[in-house]
Amino acid sequence: MSALLNLDAVTRRFGGVAAVNRVSLGVEHGELLAIIGPNGAGKTTLFNIICNLTPASEGRVLFAGKDITGWAPHRVVRAGIARTFQTPRPFTGLNVLENVMVALDSMSDVTLASAVLRPIHARRDNARTERKAWDLLEAANLGEHAQRQPQSLPLGLQRKLEVVRALATGPKVLLLDEPGAGLGGSELDALVETIRFALDRDVAVVWIEHQLDLVMRTAGRVHVLDRGSTICEGPPSLVQSDERVRVAYIGRRALAAS
Amino acid sequence: MRLRLDAINPFIRPNRAAAGTTSPSLAPLALLVLAVVAFRMFFASSAEVSLGTTVGIYTVLALGLSVVASFGGQLSLAQGAFGAIAGYTFAILTVRYRWPSPAAITLGLVLTTAVAWALGHFLQRLRAFYMAMGTLAFAEIVTVLITSQTSLTGGFSGIPGVPLWRIGDVDISSLRNLYWVVWAVAALSMLAALLVLRSRAGRELNALKTDPLAASLLGHDPAYWKRGAFALSGVYGGVGGVLLAVSTTAVTPDLYSNDLGILLFVMLVVGGWYSLWGAPLGALVVTGLPIWLQAYQGYADLIYTLLVLLVLVVLPRGVAGLAADVVQAARQLLPARSNAWQPSSAGAVEAEPEPMAGTTR
Numbered sequence: 001m002s003a004l005l006n007l008d009a010v011t012r013r014f015g016g017v018a019a020v021n022r023v024s025l026g027v028e029h030g031e032l033l034a035i036i037g038p039n040g041a042g043k044t045t046l047f048n049i050i051c052n053l054t055p056a057s058e059g060r061v062l063f064a065g066k067d068i069t070g071w072a073p074h075r076v077v078r079a080g081i082a083r084t085f086q087t088p089r090p091f092t093g094l095n096v097l098e099n100v101m102v103a104l105d106s107m108s109d110v111t112l113a114s115a116v117l118r119p120i121h122a123r124r125d126n127a128r129t130e131r132k133a134w135d136l137l138e139a140a141n142l143g144e145h146a147q148r149q150p151q152s153l154p155l156g157l158q159r160k161l162e163v164v165r166a167l168a169t170g171p172k173v174l175l176l177d178e179p180g181a182g183l184g185g186s187e188l189d190a191l192v193e194t195i196r197f198a199l200d201r202d203v204a205v206v207w208i209e210h211q212l213d214l215v216m217r218t219a220g221r222v223h224v225l226d227r228g229s230t231i232c233e234g235p236p237s238l239v240q241s242d243e244r245v246r247v248a249y250i251g252r253r254a255l256a257a258s
Numbered sequence: 259m260r261l262r263l264d265a266i267n268p269f270i271r272p273n274r275a276a277a278g279t280t281s282p283s284l285a286p287l288a289l290l291v292l293a294v295v296a297f298r299m300f301f302a303s304s305a306e307v308s309l310g311t312t313v314g315i316y317t318v319l320a321l322g323l324s325v326v327a328s329f330g331g332q333l334s335l336a337q338g339a340f341g342a343i344a345g346y347t348f349a350i351l352t353v354r355y356r357w358p359s360p361a362a363i364t365l366g367l368v369l370t371t372a373v374a375w376a377l378g379h380f381l382q383r384l385r386a387f388y389m390a391m392g393t394l395a396f397a398e399i400v401t402v403l404i405t406s407q408t409s410l411t412g413g414f415s416g417i418p419g420v421p422l423w424r425i426g427d428v429d430i431s432s433l434r435n436l437y438w439v440v441w442a443v444a445a446l447s448m449l450a451a452l453l454v455l456r457s458r459a460g461r462e463l464n465a466l467k468t469d470p471l472a473a474s475l476l477g478h479d480p481a482y483w484k485r486g487a488f489a490l491s492g493v494y495g496g497v498g499g500v501l502l503a504v505s506t507t508a509v510t511p512d513l514y515s516n517d518l519g520i521l522l523f524v525m526l527v528v529g530g531w532y533s534l535w536g537a538p539l540g541a542l543v544v545t546g547l548p549i550w551l552q553a554y555q556g557y558a559d560l561i562y563t564l565l566v567l568l569v570l571v572v573l574p575r576g577v578a579g580l581a582a583d584v585v586q587a588a589r590q591l592l593p594a595r596s597n598a599w600q601p602s603s604a605g606a607v608e609a610e611p612e613p614m615a616g617t618t619r
Binding site for chain 1: 480
């Protein structure tokens with residue numbers, strides 16, 4: 001139990017069905033952990049439990065030694081766990097730059113009252129945030145799109161914006177919910193690049209993905225879920241040769257091809 | 259498409275200097291002050307001054323609605339009720355308990371802000387039309403309390419004789435002085451609202467409006483901003499409510515009826531939903547139009563309604579949107595200087611995306 005993020009036998013039941021059943025896993029500092037499993041295995045629910053969008057029925061979520069089970073989502077994010085959604089959810093009333101600024105704002109001390117009473121402070125805070133947002137966008141090669149409306153970007157870039165926006169909250173762990181869905185070819189290469197971008201910033205990445213060959217090439221560790229339970233966990237080579245995984249998932253698909 | 263410096267000069271980073279879309283300019287404030295002074299220079303009759311004063315009061319009330327509704331995305335019908343709470347507190351304390359006006363006003367504003375904050379807290383899970391119904395119910399409760407607590411509020415006949423306010427020998431609630439008081443307050447209210455929208459709060463409100471869940475997963479507590487937006491609209495509602503009481507020297511249930519809450523919505527829609535400048539422009543049109551239409555007796559209401567409908571169809575972004583378009587068009591007629599004029603635009607908080615100049619790196 002010394003890892004950065006620990007799930008301790010978390011369970012989530014919907015009616016009589018356990019969507020996630022006594023799953024335990026640990027995420028180490030700066031690692032890339034992939035979570036795979038067939039549709040309905042409970043991968044997204046697992047993320048929702050961590051962020052407390054769907055509270056755990058049983059079990060605990062520990063982060064950096066603290067029990068964060070039941071914390072409101074915004075507190076979980078502020079503690080250092082960011083996540084993205086499978087379908088990008090940019091703020092359509094703001095441009096790309098401002099979308100990143102909103103995320104950086106979670107660290108600002110400007111309130112409604114101080115915006116009026118200390119306008120110069122608020123202005124400086126705004127300028128500082130804008131500078132940081134530009135730096136981040138340029139580092140991620142999104143600088144040229146900064147003034148565009150996010151919904152006008154192609155899907156690959158919208159996903160990238162989601163990741164950059166999540167990184168802007170200053171997380172230690174980043175949860176990516178199927179960032180590769182609907183992407184192909186060069187977009188997938190760009191995705192791997194984006195994940196490296198996060199890892200280079202000393203952020204641990206937990207990555208739900210269906211594109212197994214990509215996972216096996218990239219991930220440091222793989223955690224396999226099937227019908228809510230962990231069936232296997234370890235480095236890609238081990239997972240690939242695991243009999244249970246073959247039966248549940250890989251046997252039908254990618255392995256046959258390789 | 260406008261030619262931009264950064265599009266032809268590769269050594270300038272693309273667009274980095276340009277301001278964000280949610281950062282409204284303070285420059286039009288000067289225009290407002292000019293308009294307020296000019297109005298008094300050209301219109302001197304007491305009816306006209308009184309009209310100008312009413313526009314100023316409605317501007318303050320509508321600004322509060324603008325912050326919570328058009329920028330915060332909460333369909334609040336409680337704005338008139340906030341005015342009632344402050345106005346009645348002010349009248350009851352000064353008339354019944356002989357409090358000095360400044361103390362009564364302060365307590366009225368504090369109370370209104372607290373009630374508005376609490377309303378935002380208790381209604382934090384409601385969205386869109388459910389929020390409209392929740393706030394309407396709140397407004398109805400306030401109305402019922404006012405009309406039923408006769409010994410305190412005077413029931414339907416209200417409280418007459420709200421004391422005139424003097425500073426030394428100057429009666430600041432006289433018709434002519436009140437005009438300046440009201441517009442000074444309105445200009446400060448406008449400034450405060452602009453400062454809020456120019457700070458990170460403008461972004462947070464926008465994010466809250468679009469997608470509260472996504473905002474919470476970027477570390478923002480949607481409930482905090484909802485309470486804050488309501489509290490702010492409560493401050494504006496309270497200030498406007500006190501000014502209404504002072505200007506009519508009496509408070510009555512009619513003064514703050516639910517019609518007022520809806521009238522304020524009409525002002526914002528006519529004036530321009532996506533710009534703070536919709537508040538003064540809408541207040542001017544909605545207050546001025548019926549008076550101007552008095553000449554067409556019998557048909558005034560019909561013409562009024564048709565004109566409002568016409569605005570909705572022809573000017574979906576309201577009068578403020580029209581003003582922004584005019585400024586934009588004027589700038590394009592002055593191509594050589596257009597770059598220097600970049601940041602200021604009349605009105606516009608609205609996110610009219612800049613056409614992207616061909617910026618390739």
